[in-house]
Amino acid sequence: QEVTLRGASMFDENHAFTKTMVKFAELVDEYYDGDVKFDLRLNSELGVESDYVNFLQQGVAIDYTILAPSNMAKFAPSIPLMDMPFLFRDLDHWEKVLSSTTFAPLEEELLKNADIKIIGYTGGGVRNLLSSEPVVNLDDLQGHKMRVMGAPIQAQIFAALTAAPSAIAYNEVYNAIQSGVIAGFENEAASIQNLKFYEVAPNVTLTRHTITVRPIVFSGKTYRNLPEGLQAAIQKAGMEAGAYGRELESREDGLKLQEMIDAGQIKATEFENREKLLEMVVPVQDAYAAEIGASDLLTAIRDM
Amino acid sequence: MIISTGIACALLVGGFLFLIFIRVPVAFALGLATIPIVVFDVRLTPFIIIDRMFQSYNSFILLAVPFFLLAANLMNSGQITDKLIALARVMTGWLPGGLGHVNVAVSMLFAGISGSSTADAAGCGKILIPAMEKEGYDLRFAVALTACSSVMGVIIPPSILMVVWGGVMQISVGALFLAGAIPGFLIGFALMATVYVYAKIYDYPIVAKPTFATFWQALKGASLALLTPLLVIGGIVGGLVTPTESAIIAAAYSLILGVFVYRTVTIRHLGFIFYETGRFASISLFAIGTASAFGWMLSFYNAPRLIVELMTTLEFGTFGTAILIAALFLFFGLFIDAIPTIIILGTVLMPVATAAGIDPVVFAIIGIISLAFGLVTPPYGLCLLISASIGNINVMKVLPDVIIILAPMILILLLVILFPEIALWLPTTLMPDSFK
Amino acid sequence: MFGHALETFCHGLKFLIGWLMAALAIPVGLQVLSRYIDFIPTFLWTEELSTFIFIWIVMIGSMVAVWEGTHFDVVITPDAERPFMVLLQKSVVYISISIFAFLFAWYGIEYAKVGSIQSSVMMRANLLWIYISVPIAGSFWALFSFYRLYEAVAAYRQAVSDNKGSTS
Ligand code: NA
Ligand code: NA
Numbered sequence: 001q002e003v004t005l006r007g008a009s010m011f012d013e014n015h016a017f018t019k020t021m022v023k024f025a026e027l028v029d030e031y032y033d034g035d036v037k038f039d040l041r042l043n044s045e046l047g048v049e050s051d052y053v054n055f056l057q058q059g060v061a062i063d064y065t066i067l068a069p070s071n072m073a074k075f076a077p078s079i080p081l082m083d084m085p086f087l088f089r090d091l092d093h094w095e096k097v098l099s100s101t102t103f104a105p106l107e108e109e110l111l112k113n114a115d116i117k118i119i120g121y122t123g124g125g126v127r128n129l130l131s132s133e134p135v136v137n138l139d140d141l142q143g144h145k146m147r148v149m150g151a152p153i154q155a156q157i158f159a160a161l162t163a164a165p166s167a168i169a170y171n172e173v174y175n176a177i178q179s180g181v182i183a184g185f186e187n188e189a190a191s192i193q194n195l196k197f198y199e200v201a202p203n204v205t206l207t208r209h210t211i212t213v214r215p216i217v218f219s220g221k222t223y224r225n226l227p228e229g230l231q232a233a234i235q236k237a238g239m240e241a242g243a244y245g246r247e248l249e250s251r252e253d254g255l256k257l258q259e260m261i262d263a264g265q266i267k268a269t270e271f272e273n274r275e276k277l278l279e280m281v282v283p284v285q286d287a288y289a290a291e292i293g294a295s296d297l298l299t300a301i302r303d304m
Numbered sequence: 305m306i307i308s309t310g311i312a313c314a315l316l317v318g319g320f321l322f323l324i325f326i327r328v329p330v331a332f333a334l335g336l337a338t339i340p341i342v343v344f345d346v347r348l349t350p351f352i353i354i355d356r357m358f359q360s361y362n363s364f365i366l367l368a369v370p371f372f373l374l375a376a377n378l379m380n381s382g383q384i385t386d387k388l389i390a391l392a393r394v395m396t397g398w399l400p401g402g403l404g405h406v407n408v409a410v411s412m413l414f415a416g417i418s419g420s421s422t423a424d425a426a427g428c429g430k431i432l433i434p435a436m437e438k439e440g441y442d443l444r445f446a447v448a449l450t451a452c453s454s455v456m457g458v459i460i461p462p463s464i465l466m467v468v469w470g471g472v473m474q475i476s477v478g479a480l481f482l483a484g485a486i487p488g489f490l491i492g493f494a495l496m497a498t499v500y501v502y503a504k505i506y507d508y509p510i511v512a513k514p515t516f517a518t519f520w521q522a523l524k525g526a527s528l529a530l531l532t533p534l535l536v537i538g539g540i541v542g543g544l545v546t547p548t549e550s551a552i553i554a555a556a557y558s559l560i561l562g563v564f565v566y567r568t569v570t571i572r573h574l575g576f577i578f579y580e581t582g583r584f585a586s587i588s589l590f591a592i593g594t595a596s597a598f599g600w601m602l603s604f605y606n607a608p609r610l611i612v613e614l615m616t617t618l619e620f621g622t623f624g625t626a627i628l629i630a631a632l633f634l635f636f637g638l639f640i641d642a643i644p645t646i647i648i649l650g651t652v653l654m655p656v657a658t659a660a661g662i663d664p665v666v667f668a669i670i671g672i673i674s675l676a677f678g679l680v681t682p683p684y685g686l687c688l689l690i691s692a693s694i695g696n697i698n699v700m701k702v703l704p705d706v707i708i709i710l711a712p713m714i715l716i717l718l719l720v721i722l723f724p725e726i727a728l729w730l731p732t733t734l735m736p737d738s739f740k
Numbered sequence: 741m742f743g744h745a746l747e748t749f750c751h752g753l754k755f756l757i758g759w760l761m762a763a764l765a766i767p768v769g770l771q772v773l774s775r776y777i778d779f780i781p782t783f784l785w786t787e788e789l790s791t792f793i794f795i796w797i798v799m800i801g802s803m804v805a806v807w808e809g810t811h812f813d814v815v816i817t818p819d820a821e822r823p824f825m826v827l828l829q830k831s832v833v834y835i836s837i838s839i840f841a842f843l844f845a846w847y848g849i850e851y852a853k854v855g856s857i858q859s860s861v862m863m864r865a866n867l868l869w870i871y872i873s874v875p876i877a878g879s880f881w882a883l884f885s886f887y888r889l890y891e892a893v894a895a896y897r898q899a900v901s902d903n904k905g906s907t908s
Contacts, residue, residue: 006347045603051359057854058351061604074858074867113857150787150861169364169787171471172546178476180543195474327829328836329811331802336840350847351854354874358851361795364787367768370761370797545772552768579758586757586801587811593798639814683814699815 003226005063007040008052015190016252017066017214018042020122020245024064024216027237032230056116059221066122066214066245070151075114078292079106080151083123085158085209086281087301091124091250094211096304098123098246105297115220119238122245123214125253129271130192130201131184132177137272138162147173147185153288157209158186160284161277177201188212189256190249198265204257207271211250216242307345312605315340316598320639330640330684331587335594338601348604353597360596360647361589364548365471368419369643370585371551372464375532375558376423377577379414382562382569384529385427388413391526394519396496397511401503403436404449406511408495411453412460415488417532419464419551421457421679422584425450425687429694437695441508447695448680448705451688452713453495455676458642460488462536462554465672467547468643473654475664477547478540480672482731483665487673487720494712528565532557541735588641588686595644608652615656625660626721629653629667630674637678641686645675665731666724673717680706746887750807753800760800764793785862792860792870799873806837807884823899827892834889837881844878851875 007025009018018040025038046052046061049071055061057075069082081087082103088094097103098121107118129135135144141163148154148165155165168176168185176182177200184201186209192198216238223231260266271277289298307315316337323333335353342348360366379385389410396405407428414424429450436446458465461481470477502508514522536554539545545553562569569577602608620628632653636645650671657667679687682699688706692699720726771786805811813833820829855871 045609047356047359047600051355054355054359054854055352058349058355060349060352061347070861073861077859077864152862168546169471169548171365171474172548174474175470175477175540176546179478179540179546181546181549323836324814325816326832326836327813327815327817328833329813331811332837332840336836339840339843350843351851354844354847354851358795358871358874361798362791364791367764367790367794370764370794371768374761544776549768549772552765552772555765556769575758578761579754582757582761582797583754583801583804583810586798587805589798590802590805591812683816684812686812689812 002035002037003230004037004039005222006061007038008046008055008062008065009040009042010044010048011194012042015194016124016245016249017122019248020066020216020241021064023244024120024237024241027240028230028233031233031236034227034229036230053114053116056217056219057114059115059219062219063222064119064216064218066216068149068212068214070149070154072110072114072116072217073151075116076106076110078109078294080153081289081292081294081297082106082213082215083210084153084285084288085127086278086285088211091211093304094124094213095246097301098213099243100304102297102300102304105294111220117218117220117223118215119218119235120216120240120242120245121213122216122242122249123212124246124248124250125188125190125212126208126250127186127188127210127212128268129184129186129205129207129209130197130266131203131205132180132201133183134203134267134269135184135205136269138276145181145183147176147182153284156284156288157281160280173197174200186210189253189260192266193256193260198260202266204266204268205271206268207274207277209277214245216245306347307341307605309605309607309610312341312345313602313607316601320598324639324683331591331594334591334598334640334644338597341601352600356597356600357593360593363471365468366589366592366643368464368467368548368551369589370581371555372419372462373423373585374577374581375551375554376414376418376420376427377581378555378558378562378569379418379529380423380427380430381573381577382558383566384417384558384561385410385414386431387522387526387529388417389428389431391522391530393511394514394522398513399496399500399503400510401499401508402511403432403439403441404445404499404503404508405496407432407436407446407449408453408492408499411456412489412492413526413530415456415458415460417529417536417554418457419462419467419554421454421676422686422690424457425454425690426694428454429691433691433695439509442506442705443695443697444702444705445502445506447691447697448688448702448709449495449499450691450694451680451685451702452706452709453492454687454691455679455713456488456491458676458679459484459491459673461485462533462550463672464551465642465646465675466668467551469646469650469668469672470547472646472651473664473668475668476731476735478537479665479731479735480668481537481540482734483669483727484672485730486726487669487716490716490719490726491673491713494716495709498709498712528561588643591641592644592647595640596647599644599648602648612652612656616659620660622661623721625656626662626666626670629657629662630670630717630721633671633674634677634681637675637685638681639684641684642672642675642678645678646671663724663728666720666727669727670717670721673720677710677713677717680710743887743891746807746884750804753804757797757800757804760793760797764790764797767793788860788862788865792865795870796873799877803877803880803884806841806881809888823896823903826899827896830892831889834885834892837885838889841878841881841885845875845882846878848875848878 007021049067052065053071069079072079144163147168158165166182289295319337320333338353342350392406392409396409399405410428433446437443466480536550539553540550679685767786767790820826851874852871856868858867
C-alpha cells in the first residue's frame with residue numbers, strides 16, 4: 001500500500017529548511033524498500049509555523065516540518081531552552097550538543113504533551129541585533145527598544161542586558177521599525193535578507209547571541225500508523241537530513257551576511273566587550289532552567 | 305478517499321454559491337461549503353475547519369477593525385459627524401445639487417478621520433438621506449450616492465484595509481496610506497462631477513451661499529475633529545504607534561472629544577457604543593474566520609498555485625495583469641467581505657503582480673480600490689445594504705443609480721492602473737526610503 | 741416562556757460584549773503607553789490578553805447575531821409569499837446553520853481538549869479558557885437556530901389555520 005507523506009515549509013525552494021526537507025525525502029526513499037511519496041508544500045501555502053504545530057499534534061494536513069522551538073512552547077514550556085540566547089559558546093559547541101542525545105528529556109516532554117516526535121535537528125542561523133541606529137556597546141544597549149520573540153526567556157535575557165524588550169507582532173516589525181515605534185530587533189541573516197528587514201534596520205551588531213536550533217518534527221499520530229521499516233527509515237533520514245541542514249545553513253548564514261554587507265545593504269559591527277554580556281545572562285539562564293526543572297540539562301550542556 | 309483539485313474546487317465554490325442562493329448567511333455558507341471536503345478526504349478532519357477559523361482571530365492586526373469602528377461610532381454619537389456636515393455645507397452647499405456635494409464632501413472629511421466605510425454610510429446616511437429626500441432629491445439617488453461616497457473611507461487614509469494589507473504582505477502601511485490619498489480625492493471629485501450632472505438634469509437646488517462668518521464658524525466647529533487624521537497618520541509616520549495601534553489613538557481622541565469637549569457622549573451612551581462596536585465588528589470578523597478556513601481549503605488543493613501558473617503562462621503584460629487583478633478583486637467583492645478577500649486572493653496574486661512588474665504599493669492600491677467598490681455592489685455590499693436600509697428601499701431599485709455613479713469611479717481606477725504615479729507620487733516623495 | 745428566557749440571556753450577552761469591548765482597550769492602551777512612560781513596565785502579555793478578549797468578543801458576537809438574524813446574507817431570490825414557501829425558505833437557512841453549529845459544538849469539545857493541554861506562552865494561562873468558546877458558541881448557534889425554526893413552524897401553522905378560517 002502506497003504512503004504519501006506531506007511536509008510544509010514557510011519558504012521557497014531556495015531556503016535551507018526546504019532543502020533540508022527535500023534531502024529528508026530523498027534519504028527516506030533510499031532507506032525504505034516500499035513505496036513512499038512526498039508532497040512538500042512551500043511558501044506558507046498551508047499556514048505558518050505556529051499553525052503547523054496544531055496540524056502535527058492532530059495528525060491532519062501535514063506529517064512533517066521544521067519548527068522553531070518557541071512555536072511549541074504552548075504544549076511544552078521547556079522547549080524554548082533549546083535556543084535560549086547565549087546557550088552555546090560557538091558553532092563547535094552547538095554541533096557537539098546537537099549531534100548528541102542531550103536534548104532527549106525535552107524530546108520526551110514534547111512527545112508526551114503534544115504527540116510530536118523530533119527526528120532530527122537542523123538550524124545554524126546565527127542571530128544578531130538589527131537596528132535603525134548603531135548599537136555597539138552596553139551604553140547603546142541600555143534602554144534600547146527592541147522587539148523580541150514571544151517567549152518569556154527571550155524577554156528576560158534582553159531585559160537582563162538592560163535593553164527594553166517590546167511586544168510587537170512579527171508581521172508588524174517592519175512597519176514598527178520604519179516608523180520608529182521600536183529601534184530594532186534580533187534575527188538571522190536569511191530572514192533579514194528574505195523579508196528585506198535591512199531596508200529599515202541596516203545596522204547589524206554581531207552579538208551572535210543565538211545559534212538557532214530547529215527540530216525536524218514528525219506527527220506522532222501519523223508515525224504510529226506507518227510500517228516499521230518506514231519508521232526506521234524516517235528516524236535515520238531525520239538524523240542525517242539534520243546534519244546536512246546544519247552544515248548547509250551555518251555555511252549559508254555567513255555567506256548571506258557577507259552578501260548583504262557587500263551589497264551595502266547592512267553595516268556589520270562587533271559588540272564591544274561581548275564577554276560582559278555572557279556574564280550578565282548567567283543568573284537569568286539559571287533561574288529559567290530551575291523554573292522548568294531543567295537545571296541538570298543546562299549544566300550538562302554547559303559542560304560539554 | 306483523496307479528492308482531486310477539480311472536484312474540491314467545484315464542491316467548495318459550487319457549495320458556497322448554492323448556500324448563498326438559498327439565503328444562508330455568508331459567514332456560515334463559507335464554513336458549510338468546506339464540510340463535504342473534510343468528510344470525504346481522508347487526510348482532513350473537521351478539526352481543520354475549526355482550527356483555521358479560530359487561529360485566524362489570533363492576529364493582532366485584526367484589532368484595527370474594532371478600534372477604527374469604535375472611533376467612527378464615537379464620532380457619530382459625539383456630534384463630530386454633525387460638525388463635519390456643517391463644514392461640508394459651507395464648503396460645497398453653494399454648488400448646484402448642494403446637498404449631493406455635501407454628501408460627497410462629508411464622506412471625504414469622514415474618510416480622512418475614520419478607517420471604516422460602513423460607519424460613514426451609517427453615520428452620514430442617517431442625517432443626509434432624510435435631508436436630501438426633504439429637499440426633493442430622488443430617494444434612489446440619495447441612497448446610491450451615500451453608499452458610493454462612503455467607499456472613500458477605506459481609500460483615503462487611514463484605512464482598515466491598508467492596515468490589514470500591509471501586515472499580511474509586509475508592506476509599509478505608511479506608504480499605503482499616502483498612496484491612497486490622491487486616488488481617494490480623485491474619486492471624490494469624480495463623484496462631485498456626477499452630482500453636478502445629476503443636478504443639471506433634475507434641477508436640484510443649492511443649499512445656501514455661505515458668508516465668511518458662517519464659513520469661519522463651521523471651520524472652527526470642525527477644527528478639533530479635523531485634527532484626527534494628523535494624529536493618526538502623524539502617530540504612524542512619526543513613530544509613536546504601529547498602524548494597528550493607531551486605531552486606538554483615533555478611538556481615544558474621539559472619546560475625549562465626545563465626552564469632555566463636546567460633552568455629547570454620556571456614560572450610558574458609551575456603553576451602547578461599546579456594545580454596538582463589538583456587535584458589528586464581530587459579525588464581519590466571524591466571516592473572516594470562515595473565509596480563512598475556506599481559503600485554506602483552496603490552498604490545500606493547490607487552487608491558488610494553479611491560478612498563478614495560468615496567469616503567468618498567459619503573459620498579459622503589466623497593464624493586462626493589472627486589469628485582470630482589478631477584475632478578480634471586483635468579482636470576489638461581489639460575494640465576500642474585503643478582509644477575507646485580501647487573505648485569500650491578495651496573497652495569491654502578489655507573486656503574479658510582482659512577475660508582471662507591478663509595484664507592490666500600486667498592486668495594493670488597485671486591490672483596495674477594487675475591494676472598496678465591492679462595498680456597494682450587490683449581492684453582498686455592506687455600504688449599499690446599510691444606506692438602503694436607512695432609506696427603507698429595496699437594494700435592487702437603487703442599483704441603476706449605483707451603476708451610473710460607479711462608472712466615473714471605475715474610470716479613476718483605470719487611471720491609477722494606467723498611470724501608477726497617481727498612487728506612487730506622494731509616498732515616493734515623502735517616504736523615499738521605502739522605495740530603495 | 742422559553743423564548744423569553746433566551747431573549748433575556750441574549751440581553752446579558754450584549755452587556756458582556758460591551759464590557760469586553762471596553763476591556764479590550766486596556767491591554768492595547770497599556771502596550772502603547774508602556775513604551776513611552778518609564779514607570780509603566782513593558783508588558784509582553786498585552787498582545788496575548790488582547791487577542792484573548794478579542795476572540796471572546798467575536799464568538800459571543802456571532803452567537804447574538806444568530807439569535808437576532810443579523811449575520812449578513814445575500815438576497816438574490818424574491819421573498820416567498822405562500823406560507824409553506826415562507827417556511828421552506830426560512831427552515832433551509834436555520835437547518836444549514838444548525839448543521840454547522842452541531843459540527844462546531846461536537847468537534848469543538850475535542851478542540852477544547854486540545855486547548856486544555858496547552859498554555860499561553862507569556863501569561864501561562866491554560867488555553868482551555870479560550871478554546872472553550874468554540875463548543876459554547878456552537879451549542880448556542882444550534883439552540884438559537886432551533887428556536888427560530890420552531891417559531892417559523894408555529895408561524896406556518898398559524899398562517900394555515902388563519903387561511904382555513906377565512907376560506908370556510
Ligand atoms: Na479613511
Ligand atoms: Na459587494
